[in-house]
Amino acid sequence: MTKSANTSPHEDRNADSSVSSIELEQQVFGDDPTQVRDTDHYTREYVGGFVDKWDDLIDWKKRSEGEGRFFIDQLKSRGVHSVLDAATGTGFHSARLVEEGFDTVSADGSPQMLAQAFSNGLAYGGHILRVVNADWRWLNRDVHGEFDAIICLGNSFTHLFSEHDRRKALAEFYAMLKHDGVLIIDQRNYDAVLDEGSGSNRTYYYCGDQVSAEPDHVDEGLARYKYTFPDGSEFFLNMYPLRKKYLRGLMRDVGFQKIDTFGDFQQTYTESEPDYFIHVAEKSYRESSELNDA
Numbered sequence: 698m699t700k701s702a703n704t705s706p707h708e709d710r711n712a713d714s715s716v717s718s719i720e721l722e723q724q725v726f727g728d729d730p731t732q733v734r735d736t737d738h739y740t741r742e743y744v745g746g747f748v749d750k751w752d753d754l755i756d757w758k759k760r761s762e763g764e765g766r767f768f769i770d771q772l773k774s775r776g777v778h779s780v781l782d783a784a785t786g787t788g789f790h791s792a793r794l795v796e797e798g799f800d801t802v803s804a805d806g807s808p809q810m811l812a813q814a815f816s817n818g819l820a821y822g823g824h825i826l827r828v829v830n831a832d833w834r835w836l837n838r839d840v841h842g843e844f845d846a847i848i849c850l851g852n853s854f855t856h857l858f859s860e861h862d863r864r865k866a867l868a869e870f871y872a873m874l875k876h877d878g879v880l881i882i883d884q885r886n887y888d889a890v891l892d893e894g895s896g897s898n899r900t901y902y903y904c905g906d907q908v909s910a911e912p913d914h915v916d917e918g919l920a921r922y923k924y925t926f927p928d929g930s931e932f933f934l935n936m937y938p939l940r941k942k943y944l945r946g947l948m949r950d951v952g953f954q955k956i957d958t959f960g961d962f963q964q965t966y967t968e969s970e971p972d973y974f975i976h977v978a979e980k981s982y983r984e985s986s987e988l989n990d991a
């Protein structure tokens with residue numbers, strides 16, 4: 698039987714916005730899910746069954762093989778020691794960073810994802826992750842210290858629905874980095890999704906076997922994806938379809954200098970081909986002639 702996570706408010710006691718996100722067992726999207734375009738809403742999406750299923754979606758072993766040493770090498774080649782994983786999720790990158798000897802702090806705005814991350818850290822190698830429940834918009838208030846690097850991976854930045862919130866989050870990241878720090882943000886290739894049209898057959902499969910992630914609704918202000926699991930359960934995420942050039946421009950505006958953008962971990966690619974872009978943004982001052990603004 699297919700269990701839809703998209704219940705309407707009168708069917709779902711958790712739809713009451715007074716219910717804390719830590720208590721929510723089902724995703725809440727209300728009567729018109731395509732109208733949910735709100736930065737705060739992520740704490741009502743990463744809940745209950747979806748959190749339990751997240752690790753099926755992104756099968757850790759296959760993900761690790763797919764990424765290889767890309768992030769580790771980016772960090773080590775810059776002499777990074779301390780890292781803030783700003784979008785910890787269930788802890789995949791945090792655990793990997795700890796294993797590689799980085800001094801790691803694991804932040805996330807979803808308490809349910811963080812709880813899962815903590816137990817995953819213990820299960821995979823006995824790591825005690827230093828978890829902090831923090832929203833990016835208030836990062837400097839809730840996480841203390843300066844970091845050589847901040848990572849925000851797994852297409853997480855896409856959860857910010859207003860430019861105001863994107864600028865604020867980037868400014869918070871910038872402020873928490875040391876003078877020569879580096880920010881790594883990845884994003885789905887929404888240019889391809891938007892330009893091929895919402896009716897396109899472009900279907901994305903995550904690493905987990907038989908778990909599919911496909912667009913349910915796409916317009917310039919919303920990319921709503923449906924995640925279907927082998928047991929028939931379905932979950933949704935509402936995200937803002939960031940265009941690559943736009944996000945690079947925002948990073949430049951808040952002060953990042955050299956920004957390298959990789960496509961599916963490769964330096965050279967055609968624009969529509971990669972599923973993901975990865976931006977590696979440095980804070981160290983560069984002459985404007987050295988900036989790569991493409």
Ligand SMILES: C[S@@+](CC[C@H](N)C(=O)[O-])C[C@H]1O[C@@H](n2cnc3c(N)ncnc32)[C@H](O)[C@@H]1O
Binds near residue numbers: 736739783804849853
């Ligand atoms: C798509 S998951 C990715 C998790 C993990 N990085 C991965 O790759 O598996 C996005 C994560 O970003 C977090 N998140 C979204 N918006 C946030 C915000 N404004 N502040 C803090 N965390 C946020 C969510 O709670 C969720 O755990």
